[in-house]
Amino acid sequence: MSLDPTVTCAHCGDDCPDQTITFETHYFCCHGCLSVYQILNENGLTQFYDINSNPGNRPKDSNEHRYLYLENEEICNGILDFQDGDLARVSLFIPSIHCVSCVWLLENLNKVSEAVIASQVNFLKREAQISFNQDKVSLKELAELLDKIGYAPIFEKKKTKENQPKRDQRTLIKKMAIAGFCFGNIMLFSFPEYLNPDRTFAENYRDFFSGIILALSIPVLIYCARDYLISAYKSIRIKQLNLDVPISIGIIALYAKSCFDIIYGNGPGYMDSFAGFVFFLLIGKWFQSKTYDYLSFERDHGSYMPLASTVIKDEQHLITPIHEIKVGDQLLIHNDEIIPTDGILLSQESLIDYSFVTGESRSTKKLENEKVYAGGRVLGSQALILCEKVSNQSYLTDLWKQKVFDKQKESPLKRTTDMLSRYFIYAVLVVAGISGILWAFIDHHEIPNVLIAVLIVACPCALALSFPFTYGNTIRAMGKHGLYLRNSDVVDQMTGITDIVFDKTGTLTLNKGQNIQFSTDLHERDIKLICSLCRHSIHPLSRSIYDAFKDKVKSHYNVSKFEEIKGKGMSAVVDSAAVRIGSADFLGSQTDHEMTTVFVEIDGHLLGHFSIEQKLRHGVTELLEALKSRFTLHLLSGDINSDDTLFKPHFDQDKLVFNKQPEDKLNYINSLQNQGKKVMMLGDGLNDAGALRASDFGISVSDDIYSFSPACDGIIDAKKIEKLPHHLDLSQKARLVLKASLLFSLFYNLIGLGFAISNNLSPLVAAIIMPLSSISIVTLTTLGIRFYQGNLYKKP
Amino acid sequence: MEVIFILVGVSTVIALIFLGAFFWANNNGQYDDHETPAIRMLFDDELIEKKTKDNTHGNTKV
Numbered sequence: 016m017s018l019d020p021t022v023t024c025a026h027c028g029d030d031c032p033d034q035t036i037t038f039e040t041h042y043f044c045c046h047g048c049l050s051v052y053q054i055l056n057e058n059g060l061t062q063f064y065d066i067n068s069n070p071g072n073r074p075k076d077s078n079e080h081r082y083l084y085l086e087n088e089e090i091c092n093g094i095l096d097f098q099d100g101d102l103a104r105v106s107l108f109i110p111s112i113h114c115v116s117c118v119w120l121l122e123n124l125n126k127v128s129e130a131v132i133a134s135q136v137n138f139l140k141r142e143a144q145i146s147f148n149q150d151k152v153s154l155k156e157l158a159e160l161l162d163k164i165g166y167a168p169i170f171e172k173k174k175t176k177e178n179q180p181k182r183d184q185r186t187l188i189k190k191m192a193i194a195g196f197c198f199g200n201i202m203l204f205s206f207p208e209y210l211n212p213d214r215t216f217a218e219n220y221r222d223f224f225s226g227i228i229l230a231l232s233i234p235v236l237i238y239c240a241r242d243y244l245i246s247a248y249k250s251i252r253i254k255q256l257n258l259d260v261p262i263s264i265g266i267i268a269l270y271a272k273s274c275f276d277i278i279y280g281n282g283p284g285y286m287d288s289f290a291g292f293v294f295f296l297l298i299g300k301w302f303q304s305k306t307y308d309y310l311s312f313e314r315d316h317g318s319y320m321p322l323a324s325t326v327i328k329d330e331q332h333l334i335t336p337i338h339e340i341k342v343g344d345q346l347l348i349h350n351d352e353i354i355p356t357d358g359i360l361l362s363q364e365s366l367i368d369y370s371f372v373t374g375e376s377r378s379t380k381k382l383e384n385e386k387v388y389a390g391g392r393v394l395g396s397q398a399l400i401l402c403e404k405v406s407n408q409s410y411l412t413d414l415w416k417q418k419v420f421d422k423q424k425e426s427p428l429k430r431t432t433d434m435l436s437r438y439f440i441y442a443v444l445v446v447a448g449i450s451g452i453l454w455a456f457i458d459h460h461e462i463p464n465v466l467i468a469v470l471i472v473a474c475p476c477a478l479a480l481s482f483p484f485t486y487g488n489t490i491r492a493m494g495k496h497g498l499y500l501r502n503s504d505v506v507d508q509m510t511g512i513t514d515i516v517f518d519k520t521g522t523l524t525l526n527k528g529q530n531i532q533f534s535t536d537l538h539e540r541d542i543k544l545i546c547s548l549c550r551h552s553i554h555p556l557s558r559s560i561y562d563a564f565k566d567k568v569k570s571h572y573n574v575s576k577f578e579e580i581k582g583k584g585m586s587a588v589v590d591s592a593a594v595r596i597g598s599a600d601f602l603g604s605q606t607d608h609e610m611t612t613v614f615v616e617i618d619g620h621l622l623g624h625f626s627i628e629q630k631l632r633h634g635v636t637e638l639l640e641a642l643k644s645r646f647t648l649h650l651l652s653g654d655i656n657s658d659d660t661l662f663k664p665h666f667d668q669d670k671l672v673f674n675k676q677p678e679d680k681l682n683y684i685n686s687l688q689n690q691g692k693k694v695m696m697l698g699d700g701l702n703d704a705g706a707l708r709a710s711d712f713g714i715s716v717s718d719d720i721y722s723f724s725p726a727c728d729g730i731i732d733a734k735k736i737e738k739l740p741h742h743l744d745l746s747q748k749a750r751l752v753l754k755a756s757l758l759f760s761l762f763y764n765l766i767g768l769g770f771a772i773s774n775n776l777s778p779l780v781a782a783i784i785m786p787l788s789s790i791s792i793v794t795l796t797t798l799g800i801r802f803y804q805g806n807l808y809k810k811p
Numbered sequence: 812m813e814v815i816f817i818l819v820g821v822s823t824v825i826a827l828i829f830l831g832a833f834f835w836a837n838n839n840g841q842y843d844d845h846e847t848p849a850i851r852m853l854f855d856d857e858l859i860e861k862k863t864k865d866n867t868h869g870n871t872k873v
Contacts, residue, residue: 066853115850115853118847118850118851122851135847136847137843137844137846137847138844138846138847138850139844139845139846139847140844184842184843185837185838185840185842185843188837188842189834189837192830192833192834192837193830196826196830200823200826220815220816223816223819227819227823
């Protein structure tokens with residue numbers, strides 16, 4: 016077999032490092048991929064590879080403990096949607112669903128396992144709903160099967176109201192359908208009157224038509240418009256006027272006047288305007304509510320924690336739900352599992368990765384009797400831990416219980432609209448009063464008609480549509496370019512930002528893949544000496560050097576007389592050689608390097624230095640360059656000051672802050688806010704959660720928008736992070752568009768008032784003005800945002 | 812012209828039937844997921860072909 020350097024894995028499409036793993040005529044990068052291929056091949060599902068080229072996910076290393084917690088019945092019952100006898104149905108969140116082939120394979124899961132009855136995928140939500148036979152396969156086995164073929168499901172604690180948004184959406188669509196239906200039909204039955212104003216035609220049918228119109232209007236009032244009326248009633252009761260109050264006044268005025276007209280035989284009234292008005296309002300609401308509800312913006316530490324852990328009691332391994340773990344229990348945490356509570360390590364030693372809690376990207380080694388905290392991920396061999404605190408009192412939970420998480424962010428946008436609607440109501444009352452006085456002199460019989468007409472045209476329908484359509488279009492535009500906002504209300508919060516705070520690790524720099532080079536060639540023994548020493552330090556630079564070279568050494572020397580001087584370096588006797596590793600001044604050397612350097616001295620002889628280059632994310636340099644002149648930039652890092660050379664050109668010296676704990680980050684944001692700044696925070700991971708929440712606008716940076724991201728206002732796709740300045744620009748332009756459309760809608764109100772005050776507001780005029788104003792507002796905002804979107808995101 | 816009563820009645824009933832059909836579709840969840848059905852329709856036919864192939868191979872299930 017000749018070696019072809021371009022051979023890629025037939026399953027996942029990665030390069031095959033050695034072309035030894037083959038099956039039939041295909042090459043595979045690893046045994047995991049091969050076994051998936053074999054499973055699919057045996058079951059006649061190779062179609063999977065025809066729909067999309069190299070569609071597969073590389074399965075994670077097999078781990079028999081990964082789904083152990085699903086043996087616990089209580090947990091299973093919490094996860095299953097439905098069970099009846101042997102039939103069970105479950106909705107699984109599978110983030111690795113990414114293409115057409117995935118959907119095909121998962122929906123043909125019944126070919127792989129007989130126990131699966133049916134499966135249906137929701138592609139946007141990355142969710143598979145699987146019905147299966149409980150007698151033949153347990154939930155655990157099902158999860159393991161999916162894991163084996165590269166679709167590992169993720170189980171999270173069930174949210175109590177999970178189906179709520181779906182049902183709300185359906186109700187809203189139903190309301191829209193009814194309002195639209197009634198609007199169209201009322202208009203149809205009003206036509207004879209409009210075409211024949213002197214009312215000579217079809218005299219016999221007039222009452223019949225009016226009756227139908229009245230009947231059609233009832234569901235619109237009591238079903239479709241209900242939310243607005245209730246909300247207005249509530250806001251009047253607590254004496255805080257919101258936009259629903261003038262809307263409801265308009266609705267009621269329209270409806271009352273129309274009923275009066277119909278009952279007294281004066282014509283069809285304004286019922287078509289009324290139904291059309293409600294219809295357009297509902298469209299606005301629907302447009303606004305169609306957001307990224309398949310992304311999760313509200314995850315807290317609970318969704319990061321495991322559902323259960325193994326408790327050892329009387330030599331028995333019991334799978335116990337987290338909330339039932341008691342102080343004094345012995346927990347067995349397997350490789351790659353997360354420690355659920357604070358405790359003391361009972362095993363000899365254990366490697367724990369705290370990157371999610373601290374943001375520090377390297378794993379730390381813990382020895383027997385050392386304290387371990389909840390949220391750490393055990394790497395390597397399993398760890399035995401004595402529980403010291405129950406899970407809802409752990410350090411991690413305490414962090415989360417800080418006040419910032421309790422307070423509901425008040426939306427400034429709501430304040431603006433509430434203020435607007437207050438002015439609106441006053442203005443309407445004043446205008447109504449003046450026109451009433453005027454008509455008292457002209458013809459006092461017409462006063463009620465004029466007053467009602469004023470109330471009708473003053474209804475801020477166009478105003479109410481401006482907000483949802485401007486901001487709804489804006490978040491769609493941003494979503495197309497990699498920023499997904501929680502909802503359309505938060506757009507406005509982006510506009511006044513003065514300071515932008517970045518987290519370092521994972522946000523600006525990549526977690527993995529540093530460039531580490533030594534100034535000269537290293538002998539094998541030297542590498543071994545250096546690795547043996549670095550292994551003992553938890554300093555991030557030592558860890559980087561160790562990680563870079565650990566594959567080249569098979570064993571380690573014994574280290575004695577180990578001494579570490581904080582911020583300088585360390586020395587020890589390694590295999591009878593005196594090794595010193597550290598900064599230039601620690602070893603009395605000179606450095607003029609831009610990069611971070613670590614010098615090495617063996618037996619008094621300076622060997623050379625490592626130069627370590629942190630890799631920035633793609634586009635970060637351009638991003639910082641573009642933002643620098645417009646905002647004050649800050650950098651917060653959990654790391655010890657290790658590579659500020661990389662960031663010096665972009666940040667002021669005093670804005671580079673290292674060695675920050677999660678609480679410090681939060682306090683930093685708060686102190687900026689106390690100085691009157693509006694702060695945007697970019698972070699990733701749980702350690703930034705507090706800061707993200709406290710900031711005026713928190714953005715979580717994520718390589719995979721479906722994976723875990725802490726509670727935030729928006730999620731930005733890390734690959735498109737350089738577009739952030741454009742997003743900020745667009746939010747400003749959105750405000751401009753909003754102002755324009757508000758002016759426009761006021762203009763319509765003024766025209767309407769002209770008709771109303773002169774007592775010329777016939778049903779026909781109302782039926783033209785109302786839809787016209789709504790449609791023109793929708794067009795104006797949509798075109799406005801489209802225009803700026805095209806302008807701003809254009810490739811330079 | 813009295814026929815107009817019947818015509819209006821019939822047309823309203825037909826319109827209501829369509830409204831009802833829309834409600835049924837909505838309650839049935841047909842408007843919940845706009846993306847996957849578009850993907851699913853791409854491979855419906857091939858599935859049947861695969862089934863016959865399966866039988867000739869006499870495959871083993873895992």
